[in-house]
Amino acid sequence: MKKVKKVTLTINDREVRAEGGMTILEAARDAGIHIPTLCYHEKLAPYGACRLCTVEISQNGRTQLVTACVYPAEDGLVVKTDSQRVIRIRKMLLELMLASSPAKTIQDLAQQHGVAKPRFEAEKTNCILCGLCVRYCNEIKKANAIGFVGRGTERRVVFYPEIASTVCASCRECFSLCPTGKLPSETDGVCFDDLTLEDFLGARQARV
Numbered sequence: 257m258k259k260v261k262k263v264t265l266t267i268n269d270r271e272v273r274a275e276g277g278m279t280i281l282e283a284a285r286d287a288g289i290h291i292p293t294l295c296y297h298e299k300l301a302p303y304g305a306c307r308l309c310t311v312e313i314s315q316n317g318r319t320q321l322v323t324a325c326v327y328p329a330e331d332g333l334v335v336k337t338d339s340q341r342v343i344r345i346r347k348m349l350l351e352l353m354l355a356s357s358p359a360k361t362i363q364d365l366a367q368q369h370g371v372a373k374p375r376f377e378a379e380k381t382n383c384i385l386c387g388l389c390v391r392y393c394n395e396i397k398k399a400n401a402i403g404f405v406g407r408g409t410e411r412r413v414v415f416y417p418e419i420a421s422t423v424c425a426s427c428r429e430c431f432s433l434c435p436t437g438k439l440p441s442e443t444d445g446v447c448f449d450d451l452t453l454e455d456f457l458g459a460r461q462a463r464v
């Protein structure tokens with residue numbers, strides 16, 4: 257049997273042993289240390305979109321901010337999950353998310369991090385572009401019925417009508433993953449047996 261290499265790192269002044277190949281997030285969770293996440297899903301490849309899992313690491317005399325769900329747990333790494341820099345950046349990220357997606361999950365997270373009201377104005381798309389729906393459909397279901405279109409502020413999630421009309425009715429598994437409730441709310445009332453594509457989320461934008 258192949259022996260799994262172990263690494264030793266320090267998280268919040270605690271020595272933590274982790275299996276080689278784990279991310280900082282996995283090592284922290286194994287040790288019972290909480291790091292907030294939004295776009296992370298244990299069955300999906302690391303994505304690093306929301307950056308809520310940002311932590312501060314020190315290695316070889318250098319300090320930097322990294323996303324814990326992507327960065328590998330390495331020998332000798334010193335990790336702070338709640339330094340002043342980390343707290344500041346998480347607050348800022350939550351303010352930005354809250355401005356575009358005032359969903360309960362985001363509101364609760366914002367409140368937990370001391371953010372009462374966002375300082376920013378943004379279009380209320382209710383989507384934080386976490387990609388959970390898109391990645392789940394592609395990586396787990398292998399259906400590719402949903403994807404991203406556009407760039408920058410125009411970036412949107414869309415269902416591809418020609419695929420969605422054949423697979424989504426009997427699946428809908430991405431609905432429960434959506435942290436803002438955008439998918440279930442925007443497709444509510446759509447009759448899946450007789451899918452009205454014009455009503456389906458983003459169908460119009462997909463053709464533009």
Ligand code: SF4
Nearest residue numbers: 383384386387389434
């Ligand atoms: S629709 Fe929901 S799950 Fe999909 S990217 Fe937007 S917030 Fe994430």
Ligand code: FES
Nearest residue numbers: 304306307309325
């Ligand atoms: S949970 Fe790590 S970037 Fe979203």
